[in-house]
Amino acid sequence: MTLTFYKYQGTGNDFVIIDNRQELFNKNDTKYVKFLCDRRFGIGADGLILLENHPDADFKMVYYNADGNESTMCGNGGRCIVAFAEFLGIFKNTTTFYAIDGLHHAKIEENLIHLQMKNVETIDTFTTHHFLDTGSPHHVQFVDNLKTFNVKAEGEKIRYGAPYNQAGSNVNFVEKINPNTFAVRTYERGVEDETLSCGTGVTAVAIAMYDSGESASNIINLNVEGGQLKVSFDKVEDTYKNVMLIGPATQVFKGEIEC
């Protein structure tokens, strides 16, 4: 049997995406998902996404990390699946879909995907870092010389260390470029390496920078290794609402693989 797949990337965070509306994909085969994401023996990706039917929305997103395990929300994957759903003709202009963290609204304007992320109420602030959940858990920490920083080695120590331990956290290292712009490099849990971009990660960085007074702007530019993203939000009392992750998402190729 052959499996048809699509490859997408959003600022260099890359995904295998499969139209699973007929529910033919075996969702419990962790080893097979890991194989599809393997860059040497499989197709190669940071994660795999299934597009499925949902009774109350245009579609449902199911996300797996490259290690083969289903995980929490993926912001760049969310932007890519919106582009894929539009390509399939599921919607025009605006859409709503379900992901593991609830309902998301999205639109496509001038080739950019605007994805509404979940509200953020809690930000834990420490002397060295911030921790918050933007759909996935994120540790946010300033470093000097981000360009030459060893993201994999330092990220791995934090991801597996206390208080995160085995459950882990994604780890974002940040440098301020100007009051509205931050450079970010992310170590991703479940990929267990640096990726070129992390959507929930830059969302966490933008909110943490505003919350800690590093930025007074509610529209923040994020420079990641794979390109540029924007995050906007409104702070209403103590909650960050209307959180939007904005950036490109591109179909790279379509293929078939034996399964």
Ligand SMILES: N[C@@H](CCC[C@H](N)C(=O)O)C(=O)O
């Ligand atoms: N690439 C992602 C985050 C994916 C989830 C993460 N690896 C986790 O398991 O927490 C993004 O763009 O948000």
